[in-house]
Amino acid sequence: MIDQIKNLRIEIEQALNAVDTIESLEKFRLTHLVKKGTLQALFDQLKSVSPEEKPLAGKEINLLRQFAESEFKSRKENFENSAQSSPDIDLSLPGRTGFAGSIHPIRQTLDEMVAVFESMGFAIAEGPEIEDGYHNFDALNFQPDHPARDMQDTFFIKSDKELLLRTHTSPVQIRVMQSQKPPIRCIMPGRVYRNEAISVRSLAEFHQIEGLYIDKNVSFAELKATMMVFAKRMYGENSKFRFRPSYFPFTEPSAEMDISCFLCGGKGCRVCKHSGWLEICGCGMVHPNVLKSGGIDPEEFTGYAFGFGIERVALLRTGIDDLRALYENDIRILNQF
């Protein structure tokens, strides 16, 4: 009997070694572990074994059965796990690549504009986005009751009526004049805020580049020449632009510069309000009161200033016809620039 058990153990071990698929494992079970299997056949034989041999034989068969069952179980689990965790792997599939970021069209436009002005000798200055009423309005010659104050709907900071989100980059002019002596030639790029209904043409948060040049005998002709050089560098020698008289409290005389609408080629579209022209810049000769606010003597110095909206220029560069698209951060749009 003991010999039989030993032989069956050898047989079982060999069978286990040969198991390589879930099917052959099942065959192993049907041969050895079921009621009509080899192990049960040995158990059945125990009845006819002599009483002396019985305890040892019984123990050996039990051990063999435990061994066979636990080996069966662990192999079954292995097959099941590997079936779950490694489905057929297709090594020819393309790998997952990360997204490469790109510079946002507004930043690209700003960088390009800054580069053009830097090449003309302008330095860069910056000021705070949270401004006080003095720098944003009063020092720029906005009278307290002047309707011009309403031209720009302002976000005030509730806790302090004096503080507001700057409505333009012009207050940086004052800060620059207060901290530098003429000749001053700098540009001041940055983010500005207005309480406006968001539409194709306007946003509540956008960017401007302010420019300021102060020296002795600065003339309007110099302002015009600078604007024209800038426009030609940005849009090409053949670009069309025009100056219109305008009004700003901080410049006298004041003008606005328009560029012929890139999107419709001047025919008229929703972005240019069907006029064929897009206003890209306000400008003028710095008002004597503004020079005084900055601590500069208007009898001795004159200067010009200008302010560009960057988003408008970005639209022209990219051909996007809706300002909002620049802020939605839709990768499908941004990827194109």
Ligand code: DAH
């Ligand atoms: N601050 C003006 C605005 O936001 C733009 C502007 C106009 C700036 C004329 C200037 C300027 O420096 O001279 O609409």
